[in-house]
Amino acid sequence: MSKVALVTGGSRGIGAAISKALQDAGYTVAATYAGNDDAAKAFTEETGIKTYKWSVADYDACATGIRQIEEEVGPIAVLVNNAGITRDAMFHKMTPQQWKEVIDTNLTGVFNMTHPVWSGMRDRKFGRIINISSINGQKGQAGQANYSAAKAGDLGFTKALAQEGARAGITVNAICPGYIATEMVKAIDEKVLNDKIIPQIPVGRLGEPEEIARTVVFLASDEAGFITGSTISANGGQFFV
């Protein structure tokens, strides 16, 4: 029987590429999303992958949704914490609401999704948690104090949990994408993208969602069992830790 992989924010952007790559690698995939019903419906029609709607910022919704998926699809072997948002503003203009929304989704959401799957993974002595952080969690980014703090928090969470999961056969790793060609990045003003962002990327282009997806498939595999607590940068050479 194929292993079950759950991808948050798995119906669009990088998450959709991750869902498809895991499906191609033989996993039974379930994907969650927040509110874009049209994108989720089109994604399910295209791929056959079931989608489930709730906010990762809501712990009870995560616990209930994960229970439903485990009943319908099977025990979750691979969790990809990919859902994320931006609410950018320079700090002097950043509102408490912008801070809270990003922390609640990008950091607390990772706790909310991981906590309900953890005991089952421990009991089954196998699990793969893969957290999609960001280059801006590694280096910081002006206008993104909220996002950079949340994404850096995801890296601390990854390293701590890797130590707890190691003896139980659970690996916990993070991927830090640089600028990837998704709606999140295409929303940036084209002039800013071409004149300021792309010139900072040594390979001279944005990354493709599939390049992140292939890294996820590798970390999810049985062969990656010795890799835990690691942070893999996939940023076209833009930043080295």
Ligand SMILES: NC(=O)c1ccc[n+]([C@@H]2O[C@H](COP(=O)([O-])OP(=O)(O)OC[C@H]3O[C@@H](n4cnc5c(N)ncnc54)[C@H](OP(=O)(O)O)[C@@H]3O)[C@@H](O)[C@H]2O)c1
């Ligand atoms: N794109 C980049 O260049 C880049 C770079 C570094 C890191 N990242 C990270 O990679 C991840 C994916 O980014 P992306 O560019 O693919 O984003 P995207 O195209 O905006 O897609 C985000 C996905 O997350 C879902 N989502 C948002 N808030 C959610 C919530 N509260 N609960 C559940 N799902 C939620 C969205 O659901 P709906 O479809 O319902 O809106 C959507 O499926 C994010 O964590 C992002 O921070 C992206």
